[in-house]
Amino acid sequence: MNIQIIESLMANVSEILMTPVLVSILVLFIYAIYTLGRFVSQYLIRKKNGLAYFKNIKNKTAQQLTGYPIHNYFVKNPNASEDEIEVYALKKLETLRIVTRVAPMLGLIATMIPMGPALKSLADGNIQGISENLIIAFAAVIWGLVISTITFWPASVKKRWFADEIINIRKFKGE
Secondary structure, eight states: OHHHHHHHHHHHHHHHHHHHHHHHHHHHHHHHHHHHHHHHHHHHHHHHHHHHHHHHHHHTOOOOOTTOHHHHHHHHOTTOOHHHHHHHHHHHHHHHHHHHHHHHHHHHHHHHTTHHHHHHHHHHTOHHHHHHHHHHHHHHHHHHHHHHHHHHHHHHHHHHHHHHHHHHHHHHHTO
């Protein structure tokens, strides 16, 4: 009898979690679109300022340039250690990397929660109940994967950009 109470409690809590999970997925989707726009903007700015950036590195002049956040951090903090610069770079990528990993998990959670009611509808012979729950389930996982796809590419490219900037900072310091 105690196991039935626990099962019922877990099922009820799962249903309560559905709304926050779906809202989180929606918020992450908006964040992913926003991030994609910022990424394209940063790409265009980096392309525009690329020549000036490489002249800075070659001539060992420390000037801030839009689109190069790690370089700019170094310009503001010339005595920063290499570890501090790397931690700064990781901080700049952290939210994007977390969203890339969490979105599919939330999609899976939102997929699994309606599966219980869908299976109950199947047992009751309620076809409409099955389809309603499965639509929510599959839509949620698709949204999670789309969010992850949108954020994965900028996260990967920015990681490379930041690594290049760190290498150039080492060259700048003469290491």
